[in-house]
Amino acid sequence: MADATVRTAQPDDVAEIARIHRDTWRTAYRDLVPAEVLAALDVDETSTAWAEAVAHGQVFVAAEGDWTVGFCVAGMAPEGEVAHADGSLPDDAATTALVNVLVEPRWGRRGHGGRLLATAAAQLREAGATRGVAWVPEADKASIGFYGKADWAADGTVRTLDAGGQPLREIRVTGGLSLLLEP
Template sequence: MEKVTIRHASPADADAIAHFHVRVWRQTYRDLAPPEIYAALDENLRRNTWREKLAVADPDQIVLLAELEGRPVGIGAAGAPSDAIFGDLGEIKNLCVDPDVKRQGIGRLLLSRLALHLRERGFPGVGLSVVDGNEPAIAFYDAIGGKRAGEYTDAGPIWRSRNIVFVWADSLVL
């Protein structure tokens, strides 16, 4: 296998990220999301979201793109907390890895780099939420030392999902 590269995403990456995000999201949530939500969270919606996110000049925000042979195989995004449940922790807002290349350290590397960015921005720790029922992601966060810190309903763009919150109090995720 070729070497995976990780770089900061730019606005020019929005279309590729949206396509990748929808493909991975649909594989992950096909049995978890209600059918109408599954259909509605399409590439158009994701494209607009990623274009907006990548156009913002927020020093707390970071979006990383993992690529293999020029194609996206992972995305990660982090920034200031979006919900009170995270308190003063920085929030990992997106972490997606192509199922074809899982278990090769890409998710861990993305998460580590996102956490390092948040620590450098002064956040005392890192939090993220995962949809209840996404067992592979839950097992991953358990395995890398995430501590379960509660549950909440994520308002999401159109899906109000029940989520489990994981935290790393020292911002070091490895």
Template structure:
């Protein structure tokens, strides 16, 4: 298990992880039609393009996409596969990383914040089949490490007010509401609140 920078070959896995996580968590408080618009086939294509751009040409060097991975070892005889040049490859050598979570961040964009000192955690998602294994904490810690290296001392993030699992997780790690909020029209008003934490 670990966290690393996303690679181009991760785009499909990142997109599918995002869609699965949204469907699992957001169905409890978002209306069905907007959720379908956010996670349906057309939206999936759009997200795939956006994640590809985030990896290949981020807006700034301070924009990053990180992925949480689990090492997958094939459940086969350790010495049945031939590697390059006909050399026997062990199962460990044929192991691969499975993307099970993602986090993205960049300079804060809200007009009341200074983008040189305040960053925004834009995405923090873990595949619903891989929760409670520490991936969220590892992603958050890796994000904070990068942001400190970039000279940030504060991080904010926007969370749906009814996303109680995310609110509980962030509050348990030292985040708190800063009184900013926004209301989205999704057939009915959906409230979002901004959380902040000091990483200096």
């Protein structure tokens, strides 16, 4: 494997982040989300949102050699993302982070996701976060397995999103931010 790195995303990474977002969803979620929803993912449209996240220092990119292969967006979680099913907030709501890791499937299983999550966790700890949460489609066994290897587990909270008229059930996984990379 060529040199693998993780760094904070820069403005010139936005187009590649948007492309990875589109391509990864089209591959990983083709059996979960209607084809017309995936076909409508537009790099130019999502680039605006990604540019804002990059400007706030909330995005990390993973590279292998000269190739950008994945990214992680991580920041303090809005209350709605950490609330219990009844709407009440956990005691640590103010120190809980929201994390999302995406690695292009063709670059998967090479440690990029783990490096992204560990790097984001280190920055989040420095910012005062004590734990993280992520929302994962319930049928996405690869992502559930990935977070499980980091000792993150489902906390019993589910939500159902409207994916172009088709329900998409997601589970919330949560875990600590003391992640260490194995050599």
